[in-house]
Amino acid sequence: MDRLQFEVPVRITPAPGLPVEEIYSVEQALDFLQNWPKRRQGKVYDAAFNACFGATVDVASAEDACRAFMAFCRVSGLLARDVMFPGKRGNAARAFREARA
Template identity: 45%
Template sequence: MDRLQFFTPVRISRGQESPAEEIYSVAEAMGFLRKWPIGRRGPVYQCAVNCCSAALAGRMSAEEARKAFAGFARITRLLDDDMTLPMGGENINSVHALRR
């Protein structure tokens, strides 16, 4: 597996009329971010770009960059609803307990 490949893709949804897009790697995430409208680039966008750049330079793991990109997608309401559900049959309460 490529060191810049995500373990789990980030699923982007632009609405019900458009098919979901899956982002599989740091390079794909960076490509997506480069196309983001200039007028909508704020601090969360910049954080995702910085993390992806750091991963491309070998200063950060692909999974750390994935988390930043997924956070950007969540904040901009592009993260597919399926991505927000707990994985592996966990219930919501156990996930929140782990975060405390």
């Protein structure tokens, strides 16, 4: 597995009426963040961008980048309703159930 790939893809709904997109890696998350409007950037955006960039230069892990990107998506209202939250390996289904409870 690529060191920059997310364990579980981050599912987002970029705009109402558009289909759900899946972000599979740090690189895809960075591409998405770089296209985010400047007027809508803030502290959570900065944390996500820094974590994703840090993962590309081995300062942060892909898991840290995924969590930061998911937090950004949640705060921005982009997170799809059916997103799975990463847990410990093999516990993704349980993590999903717990997060939705």
